[in-house]
Amino acid sequence: MEAIWLYQFRLIVIGDSTVGKSCLIRRFTEGRFVQVSDPTVGVDFFSRLVEIEPGKRIKLQIWDTAGQERFRSITRAYYRNSVGGLLLFDITNRHSFQNVHEWLEEARSHVQPHSIVFLLVGHKCDLESQRQVSQQEAEKLAGAYGMRYVETSARDAINVEKAFTELTQDIFELVKSGDINIQEGWEGVKSGFVPNVVHSSEEVTKSDRRCLC
């Protein structure tokens, strides 16, 4: 069982309904393209380890939120404990791009007093012929908000790793520099090191066994 990680980062994935949030995450965590038919209800969870430097692994806990408007009142509650986020839009759906601003506002207002490092993701870049949002336009918007921009495709596995690892790297740098701190009562970043204060029953059963042997 892979267990050793330096930090755990909690990432939240947001964006309009049907832009492909769940597909992107499942490509990243399961390594396959799943044609998700049912819209996400509330929030779903995924996790994966990422090695950012040799021997330095970070566990990503990914909160996959529902994009549908009706879930907004609930998903709002989940922002606060995230350190990073992927803001997705669908490059073949201009409307989803126009909503990026709204999503950012939504996130920023609910994450107080903490902040989230966002990455703007133009998804479904395999559908070049149906593109409605140009790369320059998206990069410009991302730049205006101080975000990186990546174009991805879950179906063709384009830039999926890149999107997550770049975001992870950025957060890692901020943690290293002390701009992001691990705080009590905030789940955004957790350290993998925890002193072994409390003893579990399992330990005891084990030592018991040793004694008896």
Next chain:
Amino acid sequence: MSCHWRSGEAPSDPAGSSEFAEPFAEKEAPLRKPMPVTLTDSAQQTPDSSPQIPTGDSTTDNSTDVAPTRKERKTRKRPEPKPPVEVQETQEEKPKVEEEPVKAPSELTVARGGWGYWGSWGKSLMSTASATVATVGQGITQAIEKAETSLGIPSSTELSAPIREEDKQGGEPSNETDKGEGDGASAMGSAMGMFSSLSSVVQSTGKTVLTGSLDALEFIGKKTMDVIAEGDPGFKKTKGLMIKTNTLSQVLREAKEREEHQTAEEVSSDTEKKAHYGMLFDEFQGLAHLEALEILSRESESKVKSVLTTLSGEELAQLKEDLKLIKEPFSLVEFDDEEVEEKKDEDGAEFLRELTEALDGLHISTTADKLGKVSKNACDQIAQMTKPIKEEERNEEEVAKTYTVENVHSSAIKSLAELTARSIEQFHKVAEMILLCTSQKVTTLEQAKILSQITIVLCKEISLLSKKFTSCLTTIGSNEKGDVLNPLITGVFLEASNSASYIQDSFQLLMPVLEVSHIQSSADSNQQ
């Protein structure tokens, strides 16, 4: 209402001791400290002296077993944050208790749940507690091991005698002396916080185990068990536990992290793959769902509070009355282990049917599919693991596929972790859906009742699975030595007990959610 003991439990106390109850409680109080020692002694002798009770025969010792089991549940129960009037009165000098809703429930359990008699040995408890815990702990460990070795039920007259005495003190007096002793108990409760309920559990744990049923282990809380298992004489670790663990997810997270570190340390030296409940629970995203549920619960709680401050007069009174009703099903969860029959529900179909039926009653779009799958998988695994053993002699080809006790143990822990994670996921989804849509077809109160029913169904399934897995362990490990098999069996029961606790604690998290839902729906109907 101030007392949770049901009068129906009285028959379990054939001596009909209620009239002696009060003097007994007073007189016996100083003797309570050495009690566990006495019990320990008899516990050690009993399995040898009375092997006549057949394995798994739960009907014969019903009379003594039912009561402690139920009482055990009581200690897990969380009464509503507001204490009953009479307790409030006695707590004037300790108003803090009411202001701290997080701490208050466990303390109030002490005052209300029938542990009133603890008050009589009041403050000296602090110093003796640690020793008592250790002694009881050892006693239990030994009792468990004996029980496991024989796999019989060490219930005999020697055992039931001291237990009946305990019943006199534990059960009945609290009825009558509630008000009198409430003072001491609650004062102590506030001073001791969680520990008093811890030791209560230890106390009744002793009882339950000694009454004989191994199944009772399922009801021992995690924290208690840490104390017991370690026989922690210093009480320091327990203290650390009390301070450290504020929320359920924190308890679980710590367990997981501990295991991760252990695993990390063991990688080189220990090749044996051990099933780690906490890590598996996290892998099934149980921790994440739990945290999300906690978020929704906390948010709902503050919403309810703010609504209450905006109302006044009749409106406020009405709402308070409504909320009180909604809270009721949350303090009435009674899970009777005796009802769980091993033979029933071979393939998990019955569980799925019961759960689906209950979920349908909530009138929100949620299904039992995931939970059903977990339970079915577990049942399939058990069926597969027990099969080759039976046919070994006849069918040579089957021999190749034999299972070790470690296999069974891993499979058991994994199934329990998964079922618990999925249960919490289910509660989380239910919370989300309830917050989203107020249904006209069903009242919030009805939903609360159904959810408490669902909690019972889930705990029953946990209990059933642990029984199936442990009997599978004993079958497969029939040639193993006790010191190999026993820790594995204990491990399964322990994690089953934890699982049931986690499920019930998550159920409690739904209460504020339902309260908000009720406020929403009554606001909706007022507008129409």
